[in-house]
Amino acid sequence: MAKKKQQDALSSEEKIKEAARKVFMEKGYAATRTRDIAEAAGMNLALLNYYFRSKEKLFELVMQEKLSSFFGLMLPILQDPASSLDDKMHTIADRYISMLMANPDLPLFVLNAMRNAPKKFAAMLKGADHLLQSAFAQQLKERNPDVAPEQLFINMMSLCIFPFAMRPGLEVISPEIGATFNALMEERKKLVPKWMRAMLKVK
Amino acid sequence: MAKKKQQDALSSEEKIKEAARKVFMEKGYAATRTRDIAEAAGMNLALLNYYFRSKEKLFELVMQEKLSSFFGLMLPILQDPASSLDDKMHTIADRYISMLMANPDLPLFVLNAMRNAPKKFAAMLKGADHLLQSAFAQQLKERNPDVAPEQLFINMMSLCIFPFAMRPGLEVISPEIGATFNALMEERKKLVPKWMRAMLKVK
DNA sequence: TTCTAAATTAATCATTTGATTAAAAAATTT
DNA sequence: AAATTTTTTAATCAAATGATTAATTTAGAA
Numbered sequence: 001m002a003k004k005k006q007q008d009a010l011s012s013e014e015k016i017k018e019a020a021r022k023v024f025m026e027k028g029y030a031a032t033r034t035r036d037i038a039e040a041a042g043m044n045l046a047l048l049n050y051y052f053r054s055k056e057k058l059f060e061l062v063m064q065e066k067l068s069s070f071f072g073l074m075l076p077i078l079q080d081p082a083s084s085l086d087d088k089m090h091t092i093a094d095r096y097i098s099m100l101m102a103n104p105d106l107p108l109f110v111l112n113a114m115r116n117a118p119k120k121f122a123a124m125l126k127g128a129d130h131l132l133q134s135a136f137a138q139q140l141k142e143r144n145p146d147v148a149p150e151q152l153f154i155n156m157m158s159l160c161i162f163p164f165a166m167r168p169g170l171e172v173i174s175p176e177i178g179a180t181f182n183a184l185m186e187e188r189k190k191l192v193p194k195w196m197r198a199m200l201k202v203k
Numbered sequence: 204m205a206k207k208k209q210q211d212a213l214s215s216e217e218k219i220k221e222a223a224r225k226v227f228m229e230k231g232y233a234a235t236r237t238r239d240i241a242e243a244a245g246m247n248l249a250l251l252n253y254y255f256r257s258k259e260k261l262f263e264l265v266m267q268e269k270l271s272s273f274f275g276l277m278l279p280i281l282q283d284p285a286s287s288l289d290d291k292m293h294t295i296a297d298r299y300i301s302m303l304m305a306n307p308d309l310p311l312f313v314l315n316a317m318r319n320a321p322k323k324f325a326a327m328l329k330g331a332d333h334l335l336q337s338a339f340a341q342q343l344k345e346r347n348p349d350v351a352p353e354q355l356f357i358n359m360m361s362l363c364i365f366p367f368a369m370r371p372g373l374e375v376i377s378p379e380i381g382a383t384f385n386a387l388m389e390e391r392k393k394l395v396p397k398w399m400r401a402m403l404k405v406k
Numbered sequence: 407t408t409c410t411a412a413a414t415t416a417a418t419c420a421t422t423t424g425a426t427t428a429a430a431a432a433a434t435t436t
Numbered sequence: 437a438a439a440t441t442t443t444t445t446a447a448t449c450a451a452a453t454g455a456t457t458a459a460t461t462t463a464g465a466a
Contacts, residue, residue, distance in 0.1 A: 035453080110372070112311065147394070148390075151387060159362075163357050166317070191354065194405045247444060247445055413463080417456105422452080
């Protein structure tokens with residue numbers, strides 16, 4: 001009885017959330033109208049305020065989810081003392097590329113969110129260890145004491161994420177990239193760790 | 204006489220353009236109001252339409268400029284048959300990193316522009332040779348026939364550009380990156396070509 | 407079954423936004 | 437110097453936007 005009502009309520013709320021995820025990812029915050037979300041959800045416009053109070057609150061909810069899914073994948077891997085550096089690089093490349101192949105709009109959304117709401121982002125990561133205190137950074141330093149671990153971390157992120165953010169541009173510069181993008185990304189799951197190892201040898 | 208008038212007219216027009224560059228780069232198109240630009244320019248709001256007809260036209264002008272400056276740097280280098288692969292990598296790293304240090308908002312602006320207006324972007328690059336026909340791609344292929352030249356091109360762009368787009372996030376994950384960002388980027392001018400050479404050896 | 411609470415609807419609101427207008431001021435031309 | 441053109445101004449407009457409202461419907465509790 002009570003359960004049935006709960007499901008119905010979640011269902012409308014969930015429909016709006018679902019639509020909000022889709023439209024905010026596509027258009028960003030400012031270019032998204034509450035009417036767009038209502039239409040995408042097939043729901044009445046007033047329900048956005050009824051369930052979520054404001055466009056802004058709804059956006060923050062979506063933003064929090066997306067930032068969590070983006071960084072939630074990374075931080076535990078970086079901090080795990082039990083896995084080797086090679087395991088970490090392999091796991092990060094594999095998981096990030098897979099996730100981004102399924103969510104190609106995520107990088108740009110996250111980049112915009114970090115730029116527009118750095119405080120909220122910082123608050124989200126409040127508990128996380130800093131990079132330089134992670135097992136990953138230690139392992140990088142051991143492997144190559146001549147290059148700052150931050151540099152190699154930046155490289156790892158760059159090689160996994162940037163192709164997705166730059167895809168529209170890449171497709172224009174090279175139609176071949178457009179035609180085979182997914183195959184290129186699959187290949188990179190194997191190549192990124194190899195490239196990382198090669199770079200780790202550079203002084 | 205006629206010259207003096209010309210300078211005055213350019214001066215008001217240029218003030219508005221200048222302000223538009225600043226505000227559009229900072230807020231993007233949708234979140235920028237024409238009033239923001241007018242205020243930033245210290246000009247009357249109606250002048251935006253008087254000189255540029257619409258917010259959209261003004262934005263396109265700024266977008267064209269920014270895309271030109273972003274890609275204008277790259278394409279000639281890629282297409283130059285006279286310079287070696289090492290020269291190219293060195294020049295791209297040096298020039299891109301320098302330019303982006305002076306224009307840190309550019310990457311995100313360009314990424315958003317490419318995503319939101321891919322047709323305009325494609326029209327802009329109309330005359331340019333495709334990547335696979337460039338001297339750069341040929342040279343990559345000669346150096347390493349086992350890896351698609353597109354992959355190495357993507358890496359080159361990733362290593363030079365992504366750190367700037369990701370800077371707000373990097374600064375939260377690692378305060379050390381925030382404190383020494385410019386030094387890290389200067390260092391990368393030398394390291395990126397080295398990393399590229401190391402990656403070129405990977406099969 | 408009746409009453410109450412929650413969810414939904416369509417209309418409306420108050421504010422904001424890009425754009426227009428008409429008048430005045432400034433610059434240029436005759 | 438007068439006439440004409442261009443630039444600037446402040447007010448206004450028409451449409452759009454996030455949010456609110458009141459009525460109705462649906463669901464749940466007694």
